[in-house]
Amino acid sequence: MIRITYSNITRDLIGANGLTEDDLLAIDSAKIQDMFLKKSYPELAFLDLPKQDISEIKKIGEYARQFENFIVLGIGGSALGPRSIVEALSPFHNYLRKPRVFIYDNVDPLTLKKILEIIDLDKSLINVISKSGSTAETAASFMVLWQRLKDLGLSPQRHMVITTDPERGNLRKIVRDFHLRSLSIHPNVVGRYSVLSPVGLLTAEVVGIDCRDMLEGASEIGKKCLNFEVMENPALLFASALYQFNVLKKLNITVMLPYSDRLKAFSEWFCQLWAESLGKDGKGLIPYPSVGTTDQHSQLQAWMEGPKSFVVVFIAIEDYGVDIEIPVVFNEIEGLSYLSNHSLAELIKIEQEATEIALSKSGKPCITIQMPKIDAYHLGQLFHLFSIATAMAGFLFGVNPFNQPGVEEGKDLTYGMMGKRGYEKKIEEFLSYRKNKNRFVI
């Protein structure tokens, strides 16, 4: 089980910048409990993902493993979930194992061209992921690949799996009309809370991970997170701490800092979840994606001495699974020889703790998640812990953690310019803006 160390947020350890136990308890946990138990937002359906029936995922996973390439078309949660699973659980996957995984989460034409240069579509399975079935970026690449298959005489029935709403949307209609393979995302599970749905789990199966292990980990931590005693619930305590640092200390940046290259994509997954859920009504905590030790040589300076805005969330790995000894070489050079007879795992762990101490000593709050090892079970725990903590933080801030109203305006302008019916008025707005913006160019 992952454990969380909260010592370095306390006044005892970091002084006046820290929180007291009273601060942590001063939230309205009864309200949170009520909202969770009554599922006052239907989107809390993600809580039940650990108990889902995975037989269809298993079946399609087995089907997928006969291909040489597995291409995910999706954006936002539909890409970050799968990517964080592959990077964490099968690092350097495409060099070492098949099917190779390509995640196309943009509309950059060069990226898609390169993927099509590298793979043979005949030996590829394409997983199109969009809950709504109308995401413009995913729709565009889906249409391109649909036509490519047709041009090559390949059938979508063989080469595509659609992951979408069970009943509604364009993609579900196409699944029905063309009898395509498909997986369903529960109607109330929204994109950024969907990693433990077929959105992430199919990719897990494709790269050889038993998705049951992820769900088991999630289920275990889920129990702890639905106990509503603040001081015993790691998710509620996380939400309370970050909320109180914002309200009482005006800290508004949450750094996610795992000490493993394998969790870099996880860090980005967290950032989407946290930003899109909480950043509304002028409120919110800005997440910051990071990785240690690397960012000690990039961002640490600003966390230590820049604006007082940061709470740093470490993920410390207890067992890296492998280790490499640093040999006895250059014995005569003192600036190197001190490293001999230590190991890389020892060095990275000491650097993690040293960074934590340095921050704490200068009064900067940190939270440290102890992860026994990076495997499906514990990754499932991370996903579920932060999904729950994010929803709880949203409720504390009084915002809806499941919508994203702020992105609609950009979408509408795009629809207008792309000629979607009903958005004609946006064209004029777009063009008049374009004229104005060219006034001040150097």
Next chain:
Amino acid sequence: MIRITYSNITRDLIGANGLTEDDLLAIDSAKIQDMFLKKSYPELAFLDLPKQDISEIKKIGEYARQFENFIVLGIGGSALGPRSIVEALSPFHNYLRKPRVFIYDNVDPLTLKKILEIIDLDKSLINVISKSGSTAETAASFMVLWQRLKDLGLSPQRHMVITTDPERGNLRKIVRDFHLRSLSIHPNVVGRYSVLSPVGLLTAEVVGIDCRDMLEGASEIGKKCLNFEVMENPALLFASALYQFNVLKKLNITVMLPYSDRLKAFSEWFCQLWAESLGKDGKGLIPYPSVGTTDQHSQLQAWMEGPKSFVVVFIAIEDYGVDIEIPVVFNEIEGLSYLSNHSLAELIKIEQEATEIALSKSGKPCITIQMPKIDAYHLGQLFHLFSIATAMAGFLFGVNPFNQPGVEEGKDLTYGMMGKRGYEKKIEEFLSYRKNKNRFVI
């Protein structure tokens, strides 16, 4: 030449949140001019990188291209520079071309183990990059690979190139003692300003880029940036705008948002430069790494409706080099058919502008860099522009943009625990902290 559109920072376009021309001119540009022209910090030596002699880089680049793998050991600027060059100028490089490039910028033991599984050291050249020659992470992996070569009967003289200070440090001593191939980093060019030195340029040559093109681009924009009329100098105007948004409007997050997968690593390069240079004395602007369209589905919600902290810097690509048409399929489904007869390049460009408009309409400042295409010449311009702008911003904030005093404490604690002589006192501090931190774990 790249051009910068500043319209969307003005009051005319975004209303009360915007700056006036007077605000932009209210900086002490004479002081900046004086500091630059007199090189009041010797570290401004990076300004002269475009005129450097590249013959040795060319020679070693040619030597390197006979290998199947090129492994960079470096961290911070020594890794982000090379990585951003490879990703921008040779996307999907390792799938398509040789030598494959592996950048090991951490001490995660699993990452190094996987790299050693994938490559054959006999067919590999290792580029060790550390200006000081004493970076712990780089030293550790260097020592490991030195011993591996020895164990395999391979010679460092054939398989290593060291990029370091011309005179000082452990690595230079080893170069001399063992007659290794080496490149020199100018003694006054510090890590995060070194991408246009041999640090980045050797990797450019290795992946088949003529590094002269990068320097030529840098040289061209350098001329514009050393004209000290605020309104005609893209770097000074950038620095002035970001500084004034911080001082006058309390905005402290600078989002770097290129609309191309190829510039994702560039965005991280910028973030190191900006964070480590400016984040000190309680001041500073927090950089945020991003990529469009992807982050419209991740971070945009928070930029639109979260805390008022952001200035968004777009990089808009004019010519993606390739394009892919969106075909006429699913004509009967209105939610998809509007995309037909457009192209991916068209869609990504419209989304970029739509996002810019949406932000501007809601009073959020943006700056847009128009990049004609992603090639060595224009990438060199981006690197040089932002290096100069960062130094200028540092001078405006009154901080030293070339040091990083805030990371020393963590280093010293690590040295103590790793047994480096002179750091014995840090051990006790480390251990007593470790005891305290285990008090509050759930």
